[in-house]
Structures are given as C-alpha cells and as structure tokens.
Amino acid sequence: MxxxxxxxxxYGTLLKQHPDERDLLLTKADLLRAVRDWLHRTGYTEAATPILCASRESAPIPQFSTSHPVTGESFHLKHSAEEHLRRLVVSVDRVYDLGKAIRAERADDSHAIEFTMLQTAARDVTLADGVTLVTELVQYTIQTAFGTLRTPGGTDFSTIATRTVDDAIAEALxxxxxxAGAELVTAARSWLREHRLPAGESDxxxxxxxxxxxxxxxVTTPVVLHGFPYxxxxxxRIDGRSGRAQRFSLIADGVEICDGGLKLRAADDYRPMVETNIALRTRLHDVPADEGPxxxxxxxxxxxxxxxxxGLGIERLVALCTGRTVFETLTFPFH
Incomplete structure (x- = not known):
C-alpha cells in the first residue's frame, strides 16, 4: 500500500488510521527489546554515547557539523559510536550503545540520514567468536520478535552461512x-565501468x-562474508597468514545489515590510517584537516x-524482516 x-x-494520525503501520511500530519495539535482552544476557553493559562530538571520527567521511548557539563551540554529529565504546572497553569488558546515528547519505529504500544503530565493543573476542555472537544475536532477536526465523518479509534466518570475500569476488568476476592488490582494484573498476556504475576516486x-x-x-540467503581484501x-587488523582483514559483513537479500571485525590494537596502529583518512576527507569532501581523535x-x-x-542497523533489520523499506520503518520519518 x-x-x-x-x-x-x-505520523500520529497515520498510526491511528492505518493499523498495519501501528503494528510495524510495535514490531520494531519488540525487536529492540529482544536486542537489549540478548545483550544483557551475554554480559554487555549499555552506555549511551554523545550525539554532539567535539572531535571528528577517524573515518574518511563528512559528518554533519553544528555550533553551540551561545558559546560558539563546534560539534560534529555522531556517525558511529564505535570510537567512544572503544574508549570504554579499556575498563568495561563488553559495552554497547543503542541509539541514533546521523550520516551524510542520500536517503533511499535502504539508507536514512538519521536512524537507530546498535554498536558494540568487546575485549578478548576473536573474529570467529565474534561472528558467532552476531549470528546468535540476530537469530535470537528475530525468533523473539516474530516467533519464527522465517520472517514475514520472506527471509529465512534458520541458517546463516559463512563465506570468504575472496570466493564471492572470484564468482562476481x-x-x-x-x-589481489592493484590487480583487484583494476578489475573492480572495470567491472563497475562495464555495468555502467560510477566508481569513486580512491581505491x-x-x-x-x-x-x-x-x-x-x-547474496540472497543470509551470509556472513569474512576475510576482506587489504x-x-x-x-x-590484518591476519598475518592470509594477508586479509579480520573483518566481516552480514548480508541478506543483497543488503548489509551488520558489519564489524577485530580492530587495531593501539594508537600507533591507528595513526597511519587516521592520517590517510584525514587527507581523503580534505581531498574528496573539502573537510579541513584536523589533529584526529x-x-x-x-x-x-x-x-x-x-x-x-x-554495528547493526535496526531499521534495516526491521525492513528486511517485514518486507518494508527503511523509510517506512522510521519513527517520525519526516521528523
């Protein structure tokens, strides 16, 4: 419809006049409760992170910025809670934030500017064990919210397979x-050109x-892709034996709903990446260089x-499970 x-x-009138839209709101609430329940059962502590951040995050992306109307102080709106949670996990072994993320993206059926994001951090967890945690969280949440792993939207989460990104790339090409390396980037650029899709400036x-x-x-059925190219x-972190990044992504019906991995350990590991990303922000988005986080x-x-x-996008998961768009799952979609 x-x-x-x-x-x-x-929005309030919409819910009053359209019971299906009200049911969607209640389903999303059920899913959020299930997410929190699983996290608490698994030893995670909830910690709200700030929306207004004094420093930019280290990713090579533009962030919305604002200034204090009284003091003139500058702030950047939260793109992800990951870096704040990484700071907390120095003292608390498992933490999570379940709140708003605000991103400078073009809104479409699977993207929103403001949405609900679950972000977590846990000490002393391997990539394999982490993927198991994610799989269990998703299956528990869907089973609890819908009473089945075969969702109303048609996606069956009874089995979440795993696959290397190398295998998926080889199949696509x-x-x-x-x-690998420069040859992979060249092949990727050629594939995008052949399919008349735009390709970014950077590798x-x-x-x-x-x-x-x-x-x-x-990807049609739920799959965890792991072992990303450099x-x-x-x-x-890069696996010393395979040369692949210890990163994963959970995909279902062609949509990424969760992404994460085993992170760099120390500041010296991060600094080269941060400096590269600051330079990329300046070149690609005209964002002034700064000192980093x-x-x-x-x-x-x-x-x-x-x-x-x-990180797990709540509206994306709800949309996938209900056969709706991300826009339709937003509460107050026009704010």
Whole structure:
C-alpha cells in the first residue's frame, strides 16, 4: 500500500488510521527489546554515547557539523559510536550503545540520514567468536520478535552461512581465484565501468562500490562474508597468514545489515590510517584537516587489547524482516 508523503508527515494520525503501520511500530519495539535482552544476557553493559562530538571520527567521511548557539563551540554529529565504546572497553569488558546515528547519505529504500544503530565493543573476542555472537544475536532477536526465523518479509534466518570475500569476488568476476592488490582494484573498476556504475576516486571507494554492487547484491540467503581484501580493511587488523582483514559483513537479500571485525590494537596502529583518512576527507569532501581523535588514541593506549566490534542497523533489520523499506520503518520519518 502506497501512502502519500503528506499523510506520513502526520505520523500520529497515520498510526491511528492505518493499523498495519501501528503494528510495524510495535514490531520494531519488540525487536529492540529482544536486542537489549540478548545483550544483557551475554554480559554487555549499555552506555549511551554523545550525539554532539567535539572531535571528528577517524573515518574518511563528512559528518554533519553544528555550533553551540551561545558559546560558539563546534560539534560534529555522531556517525558511529564505535570510537567512544572503544574508549570504554579499556575498563568495561563488553559495552554497547543503542541509539541514533546521523550520516551524510542520500536517503533511499535502504539508507536514512538519521536512524537507530546498535554498536558494540568487546575485549578478548576473536573474529570467529565474534561472528558467532552476531549470528546468535540476530537469530535470537528475530525468533523473539516474530516467533519464527522465517520472517514475514520472506527471509529465512534458520541458517546463516559463512563465506570468504575472496570466493564471492572470484564468482562476481567469473574467475577461479580472486585477484589481489592493484590487480583487484583494476578489475573492480572495470567491472563497475562495464555495468555502467560510477566508481569513486580512491581505491577504497572503488572497492566499496564493487563489493556493494557485485558481491552483496548477489547474496540472497543470509551470509556472513569474512576475510576482506587489504583495500577494505578499514580499521580491522590484518591476519598475518592470509594477508586479509579480520573483518566481516552480514548480508541478506543483497543488503548489509551488520558489519564489524577485530580492530587495531593501539594508537600507533591507528595513526597511519587516521592520517590517510584525514587527507581523503580534505581531498574528496573539502573537510579541513584536523589533529584526529586524540582522546580516543590516548584512551586505547591505556590498555591495548584485542577488541571485536560490530554495528547493526535496526531499521534495516526491521525492513528486511517485514518486507518494508527503511523509510517506512522510521519513527517520525519526516521528523
């Protein structure tokens, strides 16, 4: 059923007049309760992180910025809670934030500017054990909220398979083995060009677009992709034996609903990436260079550890489970 935007703007009236929309709101609430229940049962502590951040995050992305109307202080709106949680996990073994994220993205059926994000951090958890945690969380949440793992939207979460990104890339390129390094980036750029899709300027942007359109779009049943190429390492540690990033992504019906991995340990590990990302922000988005997240770097050096983090988009999961769009699952979609 298509509901005109002017009706969706009157959100309370919409829920009153359309029982299905009210049921969707209640389903989302059930799912959120199930997420929190699983996290508490598994030893995670909830910790709210700030929306207004004094420092930019280290990712190569633009953030919404604002200033205090009285003091003139500058702030950046939270893109992710990960760096604040990494600071907390120095002292508390497992922490999570379940709140708003605000991103400078173009809104579409699977993206929103403001949405609900679960972000976690846990000490002394391997990538394999972390993937198990994510799988258990998703299955418990869906079973609790819907009473079944075969969701109303048609996705069956009874089995969540695992697959290496190399295998998925090789399949997308119709090769027996995935290329690596510069050869992989060249092949990815060519694939995007052949399919008349735009390719970013940086190797990172090219690989992001390639994985989204060539790899993720081909996924039908729930799959955890792991072992990412070096170009898509983000802030994940590199496995010394395979040369692959200890990062994972949970995909279902062509949509990424969860991403994370085993993170870099100490400030010296992060600094080269942070400097590269600051330069990318300046070149690609005209964001002035800064000193980087100094408090974050100081805190993680207090007690370096193996830390597994993951982020889960709540509206994306609700949309996937109900056969709706992300926009339709937003509470007050027009704010």
């Amino acid at each position: 298509t509901i005109p935007p002017q009706q969706r703007r009157l 119709h090769r027996t083995r995935a290329p 990172w942007a090219v690989m992001e677009d390639f994985v989204k359109h060539a790899v993720e779009a081909a 170009e898509l390492r983000h802030n994940s 100094l408090d974050f770097l100081a805190d993680i050096d207090c007690d370096p550890a193996d830390v597994f983090t993951f």
